[in-house]
Amino acid sequence: MDKYLHIENVGMTFETKKGPFVALTGIGLAVKKGEFVSLIGHSGCGKSTLLNLVAGLLSPTAGGMILAGREIAGPGPDRGVVFQNHSLLPWLSCHSNVHLAVERVFGAVEPKAKLKARTQAALEMVGLAHAADKLPQEVSGGMKQRVGIARALAIEPKMLLLDEPFGALDALTRATLQDELIRIVSNTGATVLMVTHDVDEAVLLSDRVVMMTNGPAATIGDVLEVDLPRPRERLALATNARYIHLRGRVLEFLYHRQAKRAA
Amino acid sequence: MSSIALRKKDAFAVVAPPAPASSPHPSAAALTESAARVAARSRARPAPTGYRRAQAPDWLLKAVASVIGFALFVCAWAAIAKFGGRIPGPAAVWDAAVVIFSDPFYQKGPNDQGIGWNVLSSLKRVGIGFGLAALVGIPLGFVIGRFRFLSDMAAPIIAILKPVSPLAWLPIGLLLFKAASPAAIYAIFICSLWPMIINTAVGVQQVPQDYLNVARVLNLSEWKVFTKILFPAVLPYMITGVRLSIGIAWLVIVAAEMLTGGVGIGFWVWDEWNNLKVEHIIIAIFTIGVVGLLLEQMLMLVARRFNYS
Secondary structure (H helix, E strand, O other): OOOOEEEEEEEEEEEEOOEEEEEEEEEEEEEOOOOEEEEEOOOOOOHHHHHHHHHOOOOOOEEEEEEOOEEOOOOOOOEEEEOOOOOOOOOOOHHHHHHHHHHHHHOOOOOHHHHHHHHHHHHHHOOOHHHOOOOHHHOOHHHHHHHHHHHHHHOOOOEEEEEOOOOOOOHHHHHHHHHHHHHHHHHHOOOEEEEEOOHHHHHHHOOEEEEEOOOOOEOEEEEEEOOOOOOOOHHHHHOOHHHHHHHHHHHHHHHHHOOOOOO | OOOOOOOOOOOOOOOOOOOOOOOOOHHHHHHHHHHHHHHHHHHHOOOOOOOOOOOOOHHHHHHHHHHHHHHHHHHHHHHHHHHOOOOOOHHHHHHHHHHHHHOOOOEOOOOOEOHHHHHHHHHHHHHHHHHHHHHHHHHHHHHHHHOHHHHHHHHHHHHHHOOOOHHHHHHHHHHHHOOHHHHHHHHHHHHHHHHHHHHHHHHHHOOOHHHHHHHHHHOOOHHHHHHHHHHHHHHHHHHHHHHHHHHHHHHHHHHHHHHHOOOOHHHHHHHHHHOOOHHHHHHHHHHHHHHHHHHHHHHHHHHHHOOOO
16 A cells, blocks of 8 residues: 555653653554545544644654655655644735745745746636635635635645634534535545544545544544545435444444544 | 923733624614614604614714713813913914914024924824834734743843833933934833734734644745734734824823933923923923824724734
């Protein structure tokens, strides 16, 4: 198997005032090039921690990670990250937010006109060319998140890391953006790791769903192959028996095998 | 000059930048609500077109309230003047003000100049002292906010010096500069310094981790991090520091000039006290108040420009 991203026996222990807290232990996962993998689990299971480890924002206390043949030693623009709360800089226009990333990655080797074209292409890809000059506070939550996706993809990363990208959006906007993400990913062939707590989102978008056990000392509980053909269509899948079965498997894992007591 | 007991309350405070104006203006909400009510009513009763319950606009109510408040204030003042002996009443002060403001920029020697010159020389001292404090305080605030060790180093010094009235530094200023005007500027510098350092440092410490994460995942250069993320994120806090500093500086300059003499609105107050022209002192009080208000409003405008929430 072509292991593009290779997570090997990774563990993460945080030092807290009350002593060490083991967040993750014994995580092993291989992601193929062009594969879409979701991480799902109850809140507090460390799925975002795992994503931050791959992003390089955290360093694992055990094990190691390799992306495209190189060890992940810190954050870098070879991974495009989309944060849950969009994290756009409020004083920069949508265009400038994307351009900041483009300039960082291609600024040294490409002329200014090319950088501008790249930025515009990224905004067009997410359907926001018309809002390029708007400030983030002037556009809707869904549009902000699209800019975040454009920023992450504009730098042509080896891998796209999505941290509950649609978690803060309303259900209808979320559905639109999921469809859009399906289209973008199939057009770009991006390799994606996505954290989510939405079962439908995980099954609809992913090639594989990685289900995590509850923390502390969370690890991968089970991995579900989503063998639904692409392109996938939301409405058709709603009544698809295979989809319903797969969805049921995830639900069964979350609410039966890893049932969490009401907080 | 007889010795006087000068007491000044100075209040330095770390004040967060103006609360994000996320909630719409209350009057706007009220307006839309009343508009909705009007709309609902007109839907229920389609007949009387153009009917609207007369309702005073918000700004008008505000203006009326301000005028009534001011009128009451003047009445109270007139009553005090009538029964209180030496205090001149509003009419006498108004007459004196007309004379003074009809020629604000006359010059009859160093100790007799128009009120315009007095205000301008006070503003100049505040401007220089404050400008120097900004030059020193803002960069200092940045490094103190960025590096924990420096912050721990500076904390005890700031904690001890901050509550000291800037006027206590005046003798040191006189000793150092051997002249009145630089000593006053020095006092302004000292009193403007602390809010600027503290607010900038707090601003740096409050930069949202999300923004810094963006910088980290993109591996932005230190320069880009500073210009695109740190500086704009800290700017509202800096402006708050500037606003506090200017407010305090304007309080302090009056007292400092009373002590140092020369030209300036504070000196003028003291000079008119020696001349027993109480009307002029009251005029000075209003002038100081209006100038202070204008400074504050100006900086509020600037702050609004850089509010991104």
